[in-house]
Amino acid sequence: xxxxxxxxxxxxxxxxxxxxxxxxxxxxxxxxxxxxxxxxxxxxxxxxxxxxxxxxxxxxxxxxxxxxxxxxxxxxxxxx
Amino acid sequence: xxxxxxxxxxxxxxxxxxxxxxxxxxxxxxxxxxxxxxxxxxxxxxxxxxxxxxxxxxxxxxxxxxxxxxxxxxxxxxxxxxxxxxxxxxxxxxxxxxxxxxxxxxxxxxxxxxxxxxxxxxxxxxxxxxxxxxxxxxxxxxxxxxxxxxxxxxxxxxxxxxxxxxxxxxxxxxxxxxxxxxxxxxxxxxxxxxxxxxxxxxxxxxxxxxxxxxxxxxxxxxxxxxx
Numbered sequence: 430x431x432x433x434x435x436x437x438x439x440x441x442x443x444x445x446x447x448x449x450x451x452x453x454x455x456x457x458x459x460x461x462x463x464x465x466x467x468x469x470x471x472x473x474x475x476x477x478x479x480x481x482x483x484x485x486x487x488x489x490x491x492x493x494x495x496x497x498x499x500x501x502x503x504x505x506x507x508x509x
Numbered sequence: 510x511x512x513x514x515x516x517x518x519x520x521x522x523x524x525x526x527x528x529x530x531x532x533x534x535x536x537x538x539x540x541x542x543x544x545x546x547x548x549x550x551x552x553x554x555x556x557x558x559x560x561x562x563x564x565x566x567x568x569x570x571x572x573x574x575x576x577x578x579x580x581x582x583x584x585x586x587x588x589x590x591x592x593x594x595x596x597x598x599x600x601x602x603x604x605x606x607x608x609x610x611x612x613x614x615x616x617x618x619x620x621x622x623x624x625x626x627x628x629x630x631x632x633x634x635x636x637x638x639x640x641x642x643x644x645x646x647x648x649x650x651x652x653x654x655x656x657x658x659x660x661x662x663x664x665x666x667x668x669x670x671x672x673x674x675x676x677x678x679x680x681x682x683x684x685x686x687x688x689x690x691x692x693x694x695x696x697x698x699x700x701x702x703x704x705x706x707x708x709x710x711x712x713x714x715x716x717x718x719x720x721x722x723x724x725x726x727x728x729x730x731x732x733x734x735x736x
Binding site (some may be wrong): 442443445446449469494495497499500 | 566567570574602603608609610612613614615616617655657658691
């Protein structure tokens with residue numbers, strides 16, 4: 430079963446990478462981009478077949494390694 | 510002072526650190542591979558700079574999970590000394606041995622240049638050979654040195670006297686112009702609550718011999734050697 434962990438910087442944590450992307454989009458002529466935040470997507474192929482347990486595993490992995498909860502938040506999506 | 514240096518794949522500043530430690534203490538530090546699990550009776554553990562595990566995921570994230578880190582935690586718990594420089598500072602925050610995190614430099618640029626650090630307190634085991642409020646020259650070489658912690662943590666660090674060094678002008682003034690990586694409150698280094706763990710981004714080991722262009726970092730190693 431696949432679990433997808435999305436890791437983003439918490440609101441209020443400066444995201445210079447997002448700022449640089451926003452700037453580049455403006456340079457390319459894309460108007461109306463108010464803000465850009467850049468994060469990471471991590472796909473996990475799990476042996477677990479129960480979606481509830483798969484989610485719990487992925488959340489545990491996110492807390493212990495995939496995200497640094499001092500600066501990042503995460504969300505887990507489980508695909509059957 | 511028995512010192513050891515932890516080696517992770519991708520660490521590249523261990524020899525400079527070994528020179529600095531031997532230069533002051535007169536004995537070679539023990540080199541410790543990250544798969545080892547025993548630190549013996551070392552007084553000081555140093556985590557040097559570099560790019561452990563290629564900075565994958567986050568700087569220091571992989572190294573913080575290495576086998577040796579359980580021994581480093583035990584070393585900290587018994588009140589022994591730890592110095593983390595650059596990637597070593599990042600690893601100490603990722604391991605939870607120091608609060609906060611190091612973010613991408615606000616400028617997004619890799620900074621490779623000299624800076625000046627202001628000594629915020631001269632009465633820890635690391636700083637007795639400096640004067641409080643003096644500045645010394647150190648070398649920055651990092652892409653992710655932007656110190657971040659929430660306001661409550663920053664207030665606690667300040668209140669408990671745990672800010673070790675701040676980026677400053679040569680004469681000790683704090684300003685955004687010399688806080689090039691964007692660190693919160695210009696913080697370049699912090700201590701643990703028992704003042705025995707120091708993490709700092711710039712490299713004191715780069716200036717310990719006149720041949721290197723200066724000896725501004727030597728007092729830190731002299732102080733440790735005498736502790």
